Amino acid sequence: MKNVKGKQTYNEILGQFDSWRKNFNILRERSKEIQSFGIKNRFDNIVLIGCGTSYYLALSTAFLLTNFTKTKTIAIPASEVFFFPRCYLNKTNLIIAISRSGTTTEVLKAVEESRRINQSKVLAIVCREGSPLCRMADLCLAAVDAEDESVVQTRSFTTMYIMLLAYAAMVGGHQECFTELEKLPDIAESVTKGTKKLVEDLGQSKELQTFVFLGSGHNYGLACAAMLNLKETSLSHTEAYHFMEVRHGPFSILDRSTLVIGFVSDSVKEYEISVLKEAASVGAKVLALAKAPVNEAHYNIAVPHLSEYVRSIAFFPALHLLSFYRAIAKGLDPDAPPNLRRVITF
Amino acid sequence: MKNVKGKQTYNEILGQFDSWRKNFNILRERSKEIQSFGIKNRFDNIVLIGCGTSYYLALSTAFLLTNFTKTKTIAIPASEVFFFPRCYLNKTNLIIAISRSGTTTEVLKAVEESRRINQSKVLAIVCREGSPLCRMADLCLAAVDAEDESVVQTRSFTTMYIMLLAYAAMVGGHQECFTELEKLPDIAESVTKGTKKLVEDLGQSKELQTFVFLGSGHNYGLACAAMLNLKETSLSHTEAYHFMEVRHGPFSILDRSTLVIGFVSDSVKEYEISVLKEAASVGAKVLALAKAPVNEAHYNIAVPHLSEYVRSIAFFPALHLLSFYRAIAKGLDPDAPPNLRRVITF
Known part of the structure; x- marks a missing residue:
């Protein structure tokens, strides 16, 4: 079995539900500590940092935090904060640093700058307890069995x-969102089972050559993350845009070989669906990820029982x-993308 | 001559130098009015908005304004501000709205929201005097002969x-930068003449299939704009990243068919050049846009006599x-990209 292509990736994809369950329980146990850190400190200027997928996670969460806590929060790639600390860190009193391994050099250096300039507090989000980033942090949320x-x-x-x-939910007082997270693993597991055939077919499609991901608000960072996952794993031509932005230029590349994948929100779905309709009208295929099936889309994955922030995941x-399926169909090994290392340091 | 492909685009590309000269003179004449608007109002929370290329211009300028004026400035696509006004506009006391035509619906609607929520002041940047956006603005900088x-x-x-x-230079007291703008048109005209053969060859290359633009700081937004220009005009596979971010995933797609185009800064060029070197080591071709030729690059366009913010342009x-040349080589008409309109309204 050792040489089966993508075995590790495949197991980790389907192991997500268990990771979520386990870490949700840990979050619940630590909720007092987390709330006390986020609320008592009265942070009024937050900068989220990360690299690659973790930067896209920062982008998405910056929207959630701004929205839930009414606190000015921005997301910046860690390298840019390290390069131009005075440009981004003035007045920052909380830096939220995201790194799977907790060892990414750019993240560590940006956190050092933040300490030096403002004695900012540091919240670390990692998948490895005891990693260098954890040791620098005032509060470290380290996921277990998720790296x-x-x-x-x-x-x-x-x-x-x-x-x-x-x-964000605990600090912003959105208890209902936190509660919903408990339902997420079972629902997502069933959704994944139900759509496996669809994504296998789309992944194997020879007609589809370009994949464009769209999202508004918190979904923009998630669209970017999905885009990067497909690019890294399958070396496909993938792009991601804010939903309405695709009309301002990128539309030129849409044709019958394009799959447009839209994370449809609840709050502004009318606008988003009209973009999906416009994409279909120029020949693109459309996959809608939404609360309810979108008539204008060729393919749908619908998740009715979760609100939009939890649903997206x-x-x-x-x-x-x-x-995964696209990589396999192209003869690639998802476990071993070219040119990349698991942890980027310098 | 009417049916020559891309005639209009070609003339507008080479007409840039005259537009810059004319508008620089107008800016100089209006400098007191501009300084008084930007300095006397003590804006401490600025949001820049635009769509497509104008959003990328906003991204670049947000860095310049933050850097030059030490004022918290962010750039957000106009649609996102219109969708989620409370998320982005709280405390905003200046909104800088960018729209070539001054009629883009999303921009007008975002400005309306900003007026409604905060009575923000509005600075309009357009290419059409008297357009709806100009009429809504407290100060309108309308370029002439540039639309x-x-x-x-x-x-x-x-x-x-x-x-x-x-x-940014006038308000931030960076007089030397404003002065340099006077030298820009002559220098850029000579640079363009000197590199015409190089870009024609690169545009016609059959080997190159993917174009990746990189930039840090103010150059990131410019890298995005260059990316979108190439995508729209030539329907090529183009991507843009913050310089260091390309190492966190996108590197997987780099191979012999990729041209990496780096806007090299002065301040952090060692890091940037090491990324270009890494790109070359995995087979990509590299074009460096820098103050002095970069040894590690296969192709160079060097502009020694301008500082980095003016040089980029x-x-x-x-x-x-x-x-333009790539579109022509692919048999496309640069004047008529598919699926697009000049002004996007809804």
């Missing part, structure tokens, strides 16, 4: 999203499988 | 960049020609 051994992030990404969403195992 | 008739932005983009850079006519 993928694979190069490309799957369960580590979704588990860290859940930790950050739980943090339920689509990820299916999207990860899409990447 | 391209073409669908894809060329001279309008660079001219609006110059207006925004001039604004000197590369654009050459990059626009790259898009």
